[in-house]
Amino acid sequence: MVGPDPEADPEAVFETFWESYDRYYAHFELKDLDWDAVYHEYRPRVDATTTDEELFEILAEMIALLQDGHVYLVGGERRALSNVELRARSSNFDRDVVRTHYVAEDDASRGDDRIIFGRIGENTGYIALGTLSGGEGVGENTRGWIAEMETAIERLSDAEAMILDLRNNGGGRAYNSKYVASFFATERRPFLITRSRSGPEHDDFSRPRTWYVEPMEGVRFDGPVVVLTNRRSFSAAEWLTLALRQYDHVVHMGTHSGGGLAMFLPRELPNGWMHTISVQDTRCIEGRSYERVGVAPHIYVDNGADEPGDAMLDQVLNYLEGQ
Template identity: 30%
Template sequence: MAATGQTRHSSSTPGFDRLQGAWRSRGYGKVLLIEDDEYTFFEETAISCLRLHTGPLDELGHRYEDLKVSPGQKAFSARRATGVTRVGFRRLQALPDTLADPHGRDKEDPEYNFEVFWHTFAEQYALFPLKEVDWYQIYLRFRPRITSDSEPEVLYATLAAMLRPLRDGHVRLDTPWGHYNAGALPALYKRLDAELEEAGEHRETTSYLRELRDWLREVIHLDYLGGQVRHGCNHMVEWGHLNQTTGYLNVRAMAGQSGKVGHPADDLAATHAVMQQVLAELGSLPSLVVDVRGNGGGYDGVALCFASYLMDRKRLAFTKSARQGDGLTGQQAVYITPATGDTYGGNLFVLTSELTASAAEIFVLGLLQHPRLTLIGDPTLGILSDTLERHLPNGWHLTLSNEVYRAYDGETYEDIGIPPHIRLPFLSRRGRESGRDPMLDRVLKLAR
């Protein structure tokens, strides 16, 4: 997806048929083999090269767009269709030697899987300095726990324990023996935990939070929007009038707008359609509230598509770099260009919370140069990097953060979140006891 969220569809391979041979990505740990009528992706570490996926060559043209090939065809770059990332590839003389396994290692071997796991993070994880984690010391501590006879449950528990110090919500390990997310719980959960303990209630914090969010949504619908709520994009988008001068737009996720799972192009088309409808109804109002307090993310391209309908002119949204060797790739600049047709030109109030995560944070990051922006709420969660998907030889699946995002001014908000201009707690007890939404009340006061 382009920075505006616009995408181009290809009816045939966009020149990939001219690029037969083996290629290694710059960052991302991928090897690509292009043959006459098919392609194969491999996941590479210093000790492994695992076959990931093989498909027809025209499929590659739907995975990657905007192909640019160097003179002499020694390198090329293309943009991933599911986001805004441009990935570069350099030609290899042959596939890596690690593809052939002269030792005939068993893919289920616990020691082999441990080593591939450790090397994957050692070579691809971009945030070790930020997290203050010495990954080699982690190796020395945990490697003795795994032998060739270790049970899968022991391997899973060991790998999960290795990930715990990262405290990164984009780091996950999925196995038949368990699913582990290394993210730290937001302070909101601790606050609600304390409320439940004080009340002597023995219930899950997640269900309590869900109940409070449902309550707030009903309050907004009935008391602030007067029951006149419009829905679109598979109920992922809601909007209405707070009063005669201020509109309200709630974007609940950055994926699923089409009602289909894993169809970013369809989500993008639905986003364009709904934003044109929203602006037709709210675009002339002096002020607009965009609520992303419960938005847990999705696709960056969808997030920037929403932002393109709110931006005044082309502006730098952010730069991003991927882990490569002992450093990072060059910085890729991503811009927001106003969408074709009507865009919003009034005062913009964006509501955030610790539940505002991932692609929803990219939405906020892209708007930071907006000349009439006011952020209200809590800092966002602070997990901005894309998730790099990887696999172990035994088929276990994991994700990790392999990128560094920087705001237009060079600031990084990984871990700490994007801070608001006006800090107000999400789902505060005082607001609930009064039956009000303090953030919306503050907007209405400012808008006057």
């Protein structure tokens, strides 16, 4: 009564895959990518005799052209990422080094390791968020592990400065970003403008929506703050970074963030494979998009390869000492 499923042959899978991006992907114009040309280049490589392995490789090549950290393809045990360069980039952050050599308090690890907080020395508060996933609710009604933020801010409220470490934070809920930012906000400010695909044309978008940070009632920290990012600070972690950058008492240090700020849509193909599509155009208040390039820090600091310790954190501490 609802019609037969589409054929799961290689050609039908290719057509559905190409059409899904054509209908929903938000960044063709931003990335100056001619998706019709991609069709004409790759379609001849698929016919009824194409094997699953060959088809997967072809589709993986197509999404690699998008260079999008929110785009991936899963087929059985196979997995292909669009932005291989981003994900393959070696991490320059070791949580254990921070925990062992920097953060002093015994109860420094809270929230199932998703949040670490404590003091570095006498006067510097340190909060590392490993993710922004999980939790539920909005604003002051936020619940779950992320609500440990309130405990962290309370415990560190007498610190002279604060480091919010978002290195290797792969993102999560946008509302968690707003929630965390609210502990550092001094007044209501806009930080992001989003639009979503709203029709079949590549420039069909919903009307712009402005996102605001609202100051948290009660517990807040308005002393000097450094937000620290690396290339693996991604998605909602970049939203949080942009939200914090709206305030004069916050300095952004580290390396560029990951460069993937869009909401994404999982889809499936007639043969059961799954893939994801970025459906949202996301820009800072000044109108810039950080897709692919990431948010550039105010002050660039990095760890050298195979360097012992945490040179980024050392440089942040030196910076705060000099303030």
